[in-house]
Amino acid sequence: MSQSGRIGNGGTASLAVPHLAPPSRLLEGRDRRIPEHWWGYVLLAPAALLVFGLILYPVVYSFWLSLNAKHAYLPLQTFVGLENFRFFMTDYDGFWRSLKLGAIYAFGSVTLQTVVGVGVALLLNQSFIGRGFVRALALFPYMLPTIVVVILTRWIFNDSYGVVTYALKNIGLMPIEMAWFAPETIMLTLILVSTWTFFPFIVIGVLARLQTIDPELYNAAQVDGASTLRRFWHITLPQISSVLFVLVLLRFMFMFTKFDMIWLFAGAGGLGYYVRTLPIYTFVKTFGEMQVGMGAALSVILFLLLAAFAALYFQILKRHRE
Amino acid sequence: MTMKHWKRPLKTAVGALALSVAAAFVTPAFAQKVVSVWHTEPNPKTKAVIEEIIADFQKANPGIKVEQEALGWGDLDKKMQAALASGALPDLAQGQTYNERSLSAKGMLRPLNDVVASIGENDIFDVVKKLDYNTKDKNYYGLAHAVGVDLIIYRKDHLRQAGIPDAPAKTWKEWIEQLKKLTDKSKGKYGLSLAGPGFFINEDVYMWAGSNGGRLFDEKGRPTFTEKPVLEMLAFWKELSDCCLAPDWLSRDYLATFADLATGKTSMILGYGRGTGYFEQYAPDLVAKGDIGVFSSKPVGPSGKSFVTQFDSEPWMIFKNAKHPEEAAAFLKFFYKKENYLKYIKSVPVHFFPITKSMRQNPEYLAIADFKQWKFWIDAQHQVIEKNDPRPVMITQWADLDLPFIAEIAGSTILVDMVTDAVKGGKTPLEAAQRAQQRAEQLITQLGYKRW
Numbered sequence: 001m002s003q004s005g006r007i008g009n010g011g012t013a014s015l016a017v018p019h020l021a022p023p024s025r026l027l028e029g030r031d032r033r034i035p036e037h038w039w040g041y042v043l044l045a046p047a048a049l050l051v052f053g054l055i056l057y058p059v060v061y062s063f064w065l066s067l068n069a070k071h072a073y074l075p076l077q078t079f080v081g082l083e084n085f086r087f088f089m090t091d092y093d094g095f096w097r098s099l100k101l102g103a104i105y106a107f108g109s110v111t112l113q114t115v116v117g118v119g120v121a122l123l124l125n126q127s128f129i130g131r132g133f134v135r136a137l138a139l140f141p142y143m144l145p146t147i148v149v150v151i152l153t154r155w156i157f158n159d160s161y162g163v164v165t166y167a168l169k170n171i172g173l174m175p176i177e178m179a180w181f182a183p184e185t186i187m188l189t190l191i192l193v194s195t196w197t198f199f200p201f202i203v204i205g206v207l208a209r210l211q212t213i214d215p216e217l218y219n220a221a222q223v224d225g226a227s228t229l230r231r232f233w234h235i236t237l238p239q240i241s242s243v244l245f246v247l248v249l250l251r252f253m254f255m256f257t258k259f260d261m262i263w264l265f266a267g268a269g270g271l272g273y274y275v276r277t278l279p280i281y282t283f284v285k286t287f288g289e290m291q292v293g294m295g296a297a298l299s300v301i302l303f304l305l306l307a308a309f310a311a312l313y314f315q316i317l318k319r320h321r322e
Numbered sequence: 323m324t325m326k327h328w329k330r331p332l333k334t335a336v337g338a339l340a341l342s343v344a345a346a347f348v349t350p351a352f353a354q355k356v357v358s359v360w361h362t363e364p365n366p367k368t369k370a371v372i373e374e375i376i377a378d379f380q381k382a383n384p385g386i387k388v389e390q391e392a393l394g395w396g397d398l399d400k401k402m403q404a405a406l407a408s409g410a411l412p413d414l415a416q417g418q419t420y421n422e423r424s425l426s427a428k429g430m431l432r433p434l435n436d437v438v439a440s441i442g443e444n445d446i447f448d449v450v451k452k453l454d455y456n457t458k459d460k461n462y463y464g465l466a467h468a469v470g471v472d473l474i475i476y477r478k479d480h481l482r483q484a485g486i487p488d489a490p491a492k493t494w495k496e497w498i499e500q501l502k503k504l505t506d507k508s509k510g511k512y513g514l515s516l517a518g519p520g521f522f523i524n525e526d527v528y529m530w531a532g533s534n535g536g537r538l539f540d541e542k543g544r545p546t547f548t549e550k551p552v553l554e555m556l557a558f559w560k561e562l563s564d565c566c567l568a569p570d571w572l573s574r575d576y577l578a579t580f581a582d583l584a585t586g587k588t589s590m591i592l593g594y595g596r597g598t599g600y601f602e603q604y605a606p607d608l609v610a611k612g613d614i615g616v617f618s619s620k621p622v623g624p625s626g627k628s629f630v631t632q633f634d635s636e637p638w639m640i641f642k643n644a645k646h647p648e649e650a651a652a653f654l655k656f657f658y659k660k661e662n663y664l665k666y667i668k669s670v671p672v673h674f675f676p677i678t679k680s681m682r683q684n685p686e687y688l689a690i691a692d693f694k695q696w697k698f699w700i701d702a703q704h705q706v707i708e709k710n711d712p713r714p715v716m717i718t719q720w721a722d723l724d725l726p727f728i729a730e731i732a733g734s735t736i737l738v739d740m741v742t743d744a745v746k747g748g749k750t751p752l753e754a755a756q757r758a759q760q761r762a763e764q765l766i767t768q769l770g771y772k773r774w
Contacts, residue, residue, distance in 0.1 A: 071769065093757060160585060179569045180570070182569040182572070183742070268735050269523060270523055271573045272520070287400070287403040288733035290733065291769075
């Protein structure tokens with residue numbers, strides 16, 4: 001762009017002149033000593049600093065901590081190599097149990113979120129009066145802060161004064177001795193509440209993809225006499241499969257590392273014992289037992305597990321596409 | 323636009339950024355010193371009183387600003403642990419006695435001898451000094467804000483209806499019999515309601531192990547979870563859970579147990595005098611009829627001779643490396659001044675027993691209106707404090723106060739898991755205790771405190 005062009009039609013040359021000195025003048029004096037390409041590095045520096053300071057450094061430090069026995073607040077730190085990892089490999093009631101509970105929670109809630117999410121997306125893709133309002137309503141659970149969801153749930157499903165529990169027990173749909181927040185039921189309750197809260201994430205992704213499917217495909221299938229189920233199976237599902245793969249991967253990672261909802265529902269001990277997933281166990285080791293090295297080792301294991309899962313998942317996706 | 327045209331604005335921006343960073347780090351001479359205070363009294367009345375004391379203190383000490391943060395008991399431990407790990411400590415905080423002892427053993431607390439002196443050491447009750455005085459290095463590292471005792475709170479009308487005499491059970495066996503009579507599962511009614519979060523399970527573990535003649539650690543600090551009194555305690559808990567506790571008792575927090583009692587879902591709970599406010603607000607009919615009662619003793623296990631109950635006393639602590647420890651000490655001295663301390667005690671009078679003899683005889687204190695309605699509760703606590711040697715959380719024997727790892731054991735889930743393993747997890751008491759013993763020994767060793 002020329003200088004005159006930059007001033008524009010309404011611009012005044014006299015006002016612009018001091019800022020538009022010829023390039024040769026700008027290179028005079030001290031400026032000449034700094035090569036021009038260095039300014040590129042200078043401008044990149046803040047971003048690089050942020051990436052290093054906020055992502056790379058904590059990750060590398062966490063790896064380093066996992067190789068140490070370190071107290072959370074005392075200046076006690078001893079290099080122990082892979083001892084922390086060795087400890088967890090035989091920690092059946094702690095680590096392996098948490099891994100199992102985390103897998104149950106993640107698989108259970110992601111499966112339900114996917115089924116409900118796809119179902120709702122299919123419904124919301126139909127034409128009906130008030131569709132815009134219903135679409136907005138469907139996203140509502142996802143917009144609620146976790147603490148609100150937990151408090152509301154604990155309130156309405158409470159065994160002493162919960163309105164839903166009261167109603168279900170009164171009409172005989174729920175045994176008097178059953179409770180939603182008992183050791184036997186807390187995992188199921190947590191999966192159901194997580195499904196309710198997070199299914200809109202699937203709805204958004206799937207609905208967006210559904211809207212891009214060519215209607216001609218359905219028309220042609222209908223002409224050929226394909227039933228609704230066959231149309232879903234042979235047209236809709238293949239069309240949304242790529243999106244679904246990514247959504248399921250993301251949701252699984254989110255649920256496997258979920259901390260807030262589980263913690264707010266059950267804490268670490270007592271009832272929490274029955275839903276002590278890996279993130280909760282990591283918290284207990286780090287802030288309860290004050291063993292930061294152990295906590296770091298757990299977070300490294302969690303990271304490696306998710307990386308392995310993602311790699312495997314993409315491998316399956318690749319094969320599926322081929 | 324070429325890169326050259328960015329140089330001047332870039333230099334200006336860098337300069338401005340440098341100035342702002344410098345301004346953020348350099349504290350001007352006229353800036354206020356902010357003292358952060360964490361305490362365990364989230365009820366609005368006490369918070370308002372503390373705010374009033376803060377306002378008076380700030381008026382008398384321009385340049386110091388005090389900010390209070392109120393946390394529930396269960397939350398305080400977690401928040402403290404996270405603050406310790408991140409180094410973001412308050413200046414002044416209440417904590418459990420085991421926190422105070424653990425932290426002072428690690429050299430993290432500022433002695434409070436000057437605060438004690440400002441009150442007058444002789445004016446402080448011996449039982450409070452016993453809690454907070456470190457006999458090893460002759461320092462006070464903590465000072466109770468007030469004291470109280472955990473008692474069995476019960477519904478007199480339920481006992482009458484069940485034909486049970488209005489008297490405390492002397493043994494666990496008698497207690498179970500009482501509770502069975504008070505339980506009707508078909509109506510969703512249970513004899514006892516216990517708080518389920520980890521902190522409260524820790525409380526019951528040490529109180530019941532102690533009431534069964536047991537202990538949690540031996541002379542060398544080795545855990546003693548597989549000893550007979552602890553195993554019997556776990557068997558008792560299992561029986562209690564099977565017969566007389568709601569199926570979701572593990573999910574009930576402390577206040578929910580009060581709701582259970584007020585609504586008649588349960589007949590007995592364990593709790594403190596602050597509950598009077600709850601009953602006055604939510605169950606005025608019960609209060610008017612005199613149907614809320616407390617027992618001045620607790621049942622004893624088969625191997626025990628006397629009961630152990632909790633001496634509630636969250637001591638104030640000042641962190642040595644806090645930003646303003648001296649200003650925090652000044653505030654604490656101001657807090658204990660008679661007029662301020664009386665205001666504080668009056669906010670929850672049935673729970674807050676003053677730590678000073680002079681306050682206990684103060685006519686204004688004795689004239690507190692709540693004492694007429696709840697005299698039986700006050701008397702029961704007096705009796706227990708004077709005759710039954712109540713102990714702070716996790717301390718079955720006073721020597722355990724010197725163990726530097728109690729906070730870590732309490733913060734871990736070891737004792738809580740032991741109980742859930744035995745009560746709900748299908749493990750025998752011995753299996754549950756062996757697992758807990760192994761974990762506790764491992765933790766103490768990893769922390770470097772093994773002495774056996």
